[in-house]
């Protein structure tokens with residue numbers, strides 16, 4: 001037994017929303033390489049070919065659930081994972097969308113779409129997974145928050161509201177479930193180079209302003225998030241409840 005053993009996830013089953021690309025992909029691969037079987041929920045397919053899905057533990061996706069978090073049945077999704085992979089130990093609520101517009105130009109539809117995927121779906125999946133995890137008195141939920149869980153951002157009012165909500169929800173669930181074997185925590189990524197931030201990085205002035213403000217002096221990569229996710233999913237984090245861990249190159253410290 002070494003200090004690294006509690007970080008292993010052998011035999012655990014994880015569900016990662018948006019695990020097909022971006023941050024979710026790096027987290028899914030990280031969990032799989034720590035030993036977990038990983039189900040991915042997304043609209044578009046993960047990079048594996050069909051025949052590779054099921055190649056558990058190699059960084060490949062064990063199961064792909066084609067689903068749209070704007071319109072889904074969370075109980076059915078959790079049921080699919082339990083039916084095909086045998087259990088559910090880890091839920092990573094990673095999928096998210098962003099719409100950029102001045103507040104006065106933000107439509108009811110944009111507001112509802114962002115709150116729907118970034119907050120409503122997070123609660124509904126926590127509730128469905130929580131029922132399974134509370135019954136087995138063991139589970140880890142990791143919600144993906146944002147710097148805009150702490151700050152208002154620029155021209156992204158629904159996103160900021162949703163991500164503040166994710167932190168409130170994380171703490172509320174941690175209070176209810178910490179004594180019942182279920183860990184609920186959040187990761188707050190800083191500025192990470194993914195499709196989500198492609199427009200910002202394409203704008204040379206915004207790009208330079210962002211990098212200048214990051215103490216680490218660079219954009220984060222999706223892989224920068226994987227270690228924190230593995231930690232929070234593992235027995236090494238058994239006494240960590242309701243935490244929001246920034247992985248931000250020092251952004252919040254500035």
Ligand code: NDP
Pocket residue numbers: 017018019020021022023024041042043044045067068069070093094095096097117144145146147188189190191192193194195196197
């Ligand atoms: P990307 O835009 O690269 O990927 C978004 C992911 O979410 C995709 O896997 C996408 O799946 C999935 N998704 C979006 N909408 C839906 C939906 N309706 N149903 C199912 N899946 C959906 O995003 P990132 O990797 O950058 O972001 C991941 C998370 O991290 C988000 O919650 C984001 O808010 C958060 N975050 C990102 C930061 C960054 O700088 N990149 C900073 C802070 C937080 P599909 O391919 O099927 O569309």
